[in-house]
Amino acid sequence: MARPESVEELSELVARAHRESRTIAVYGGGTALDDHPPGHTPGLLIDMGGLNQVIEHSPGDLILVAGAGATIAELNAVAETGDQELLPDFPADRTDSGSTLGGAIATRAVGPRRIGRLPLREVVLGLTVVLADGTIAKAGGKVVKNVAGYDLAKLMTGSWGTLGIIASAALRLYPKPQTQGYVEIPGAEAALEVIGSQVAPAAVEIDRSPGGQASTVVMVEGLEESVASRTQSIVSAYPGAQRCVEPSWWARRAQAPVTIRASVSPALVPQLVGEIARLEDTIGYPIQLRGSAMGVFDLGIGDLDSDPTIATRVVLEHLRSWGQKQLSATVLCAPASVWGDVDAWGEIPGVGLMRTIKDQFDPDGLLSPGRGIGGL
Incomplete structure (x- = not known):
């Protein structure tokens, strides 16, 4: 494991791995390690904890810039000194466990307060990114040939480390509610x-x-x-x-062996809730539903004492055949054995474009292989 202390050192590590054709995985706070497929054992594991500095805090401009290894909890504490908070809302369970800025952006983490607030990809004001060959690129700054024309900040948000390694980021702040x-x-x-x-x-x-x-x-x-x-x-x-009072489950994922992420039109939310209750009765397997009335839910499948593979397959197939075109269902978190035995992703809109972008940013497939959407 390598722990760079600067963007330049991170760049050198990545460039060396690229020359040696070694795959790379990135470790932030470790709060999303069980999400998405486990991926392959990397040739180089990079711990981002050394890049944890607050680079700039400008309360008057509502901007905070920090290294990717800084934790969300630390950054909110800095923002509070100006009676502010980070504009994006993050999951409490991940924040409490040490989720980092880079990890939260790479996994597009989101908490309950999404009504009236812009999505995370819209409030990341800028990024410094180390690309697969070690090149340092900045959103809105240096133009690099193979990424020219792309909005780096938007692309890296939710990329799961498959397109580049986030080294630092600038986020919009928000006045802290009374x-x-x-x-x-x-x-x-x-x-x-x-x-x-x-x-x-x-x-x-x-x-x-x-x-x-x-x-x-x-x-x-x-x-x-x-x-x-x-x-x-x-x-x-x-x-x-x-x-x-604030419920104990607020902004926290259900504790279950498998988590399925279901997205549906807000108008269909009551139908989805009823459908999950009927499905639970039919298969005799516990299903926890939790999420936003905006239409994004996490379904906790099974209990800790049983194999969830069959139930996961049944729930996925049922939701995908429900007859509602506005619904999607994918596996978010599961044991390694489940990922290999179910159709975890289903039909992925725009997967061809995703592959094209992956090939442009990481033609040798060295960055977090298998961790992206659809196993990219």
């Missing part, structure tokens, strides 16, 4: 209406435990008087709604 409030509403039917309502929620999350009933939790944030008024509006508008 307070937050939560309201729980029974069922999932009210979720879409709340999203479009005048209460302007920061997040609308749905949780359903195996064998249980779904519940919707709405989060609003802002000034204390505004939050009190808006939470009361929700309580008054929906039968059974009541104020609550």
Whole structure:
């Protein structure tokens, strides 16, 4: 394992590996190691912990620049000194476990507060990236022949380290809300209406435990008087709604052997929730549903004492044949044995373009082989 202390040292390591045709894997905080296929044993493992400096903090301009090895928790602490926070919302379980800036961008990590906030790929203001041959490139800066015409910041967001190694990034900051409030509403039917309502929620999350009933939790944030008024509006508008504290499961993935990521049109969310309950009854296998009413859910499949392979295959096949073209279902996290026994990805829109871009950025396939979408 190598631990570079500068972008230049990282560049030299990558260039040497490229000359020797050694594959490369990158380690940040290790919070997404179990996501996506495990990939192949690399010829070189790079620990990004040495690139953890805060390079620039400009509260007046709402900008923070840091090395890829800096943790999200550390960066939020820096932002708080100016009564600010990182504009993108990140999963609490990964943040608590040491998720790094580079890892969060590479895996396109996202937390519940996605309503009214731009997606991560839109708030990464700039990147410094080391390409497969060791070349240092900057988004909006140096133009490199094989990447000219591409938006590096957008391409690297969600690339899983297969196109380049993020060395540093600039993110937009956001004024830290004065307070937050939560309201729980029974069922999932009210979720879409709340999203479009005048209460302007920061997040609308749905949780359903195996064998249980779904519940919707709405989060609003802002000034204390505004939050009190808006939470009361929700309580008054929906039968059974009541104020609550932040749920213990908030911004945390269900603990299960396999996680399937299901994406669906927000209008179809109540149907999806009902479909999962019926499917659970049919196959007799526990399914945890948790995610955003915007239509992105993680399905926890099985329990820790049984082989989840068959149940994973059944759930994937059922969702893909549900008859809703707006739905996609892919495996996000699973034991190595499951990845090889199920169709983890299904039909991948734009996979041909993804392969073309991969070939342009990493023609020898040295960067995180097998870790990208579709096993790229």
